[in-house]
Amino acid sequence: MSEESSVLAQIEEHRAKIDEIDKELVALLNKRAGHSLVIRGLKPGAHMGLYDPKREEEIFEKVDSYNDGPLYNENLREIYACILKVMKETPSV
Amino acid sequence: MSEESSVLAQIEEHRAKIDEIDKELVALLNKRAGHSLVIRGLKPGAHMGLYDPKREEEIFEKVDSYNDGPLYNENLREIYACILKVMKETPSV
Numbered sequence: 447m448s449e450e451s452s453v454l455a456q457i458e459e460h461r462a463k464i465d466e467i468d469k470e471l472v473a474l475l476n477k478r479a480g481h482s483l484v485i486r487g488l489k490p491g492a493h494m495g496l497y498d499p500k501r502e503e504e505i506f507e508k509v510d511s512y513n514d515g516p517l518y519n520e521n522l523r524e525i526y527a528c529i530l531k532v533m534k535e536t537p538s539v
Numbered sequence: 540m541s542e543e544s545s546v547l548a549q550i551e552e553h554r555a556k557i558d559e560i561d562k563e564l565v566a567l568l569n570k571r572a573g574h575s576l577v578i579r580g581l582k583p584g585a586h587m588g589l590y591d592p593k594r595e596e597e598i599f600e601k602v603d604s605y606n607d608g609p610l611y612n613e614n615l616r617e618i619y620a621c622i623l624k625v626m627k628e629t630p631s632v
Contacts, residue, residue, distance in 0.1 A: 449584065450584065450585055450586065453581050453584040453585040454585045456581055457578050457581050457582070457585060457587075460574045460577055460578050460581075461574075461578070461594070463574050464571055464574050464575070464598075465601055467567055467570055467571045467574070468571070468598065468601060468602060468605065469605050470567055471564070471567050471568070471571070472602055472605040472606055472615060473605070473607075474560055474563055474564050474567070475564070475610060475615065475618060476606070476607060476608060476609060476610050477560055478557055478560045478561070478564070479609050479610045479614075480609060481553045481554075481556050481557050481560070482557070483609060484553050485550050485553050485554070488546050488549055488550050488553075489550070491542065491543065491546040492543055492546040492547045492550060493543065494550070501554070505557075505561065508558055508561060509561060509565055512561065512562050512565040512566070513565055513569070514566075514569060515569060516569060516572050516573060516576060516629065517568060517569050517572045517625070517629060518629070521572075521625045521628070521629055522565060522568065524621065524624075524625050525568060525618075525621050525622055525625055527621075528617065528618050528620075528621035528622075529618055529621075531617075532610070532614045532617050532618055535614070536609065536610060536611070536614055
């Protein structure tokens, strides 16, 4: 096997691992969304507004505390800003 | 327990579940980033450019195929656009 095709094979192996991780990520994001939607439905009964900046900051701080790298905290916060934005936009079932 | 405090308690339970999910999400995002960084280091040896639009589209299509809801495909694509952007920005170790 040539050097280049050996490197290509290694890249393909890592991509296959990423695909497996993405399956789990998608499942977890959906599980998270399920809980978000339930919370959204419950909030009026607790006289709570939909947007809770204190809870959002708490989430960012917890995410920082869970982070062992190689991603930096700023990277994770950027991803989580996206996740939280999408969770707010998802129509209630 | 009053109606309102019962609802607040339920919200707290769902938030605790979300916190557990976030621990797993952060671990998986870091695992994914690890593989991305290895791929980035290998690419020059395969004469591949860092940006691969064909692979990015493949990732979006796979994410669609993994999606059982309640998130819509567009929601997941939005999150993944963020993830892929951050993965590209993460400095190589």
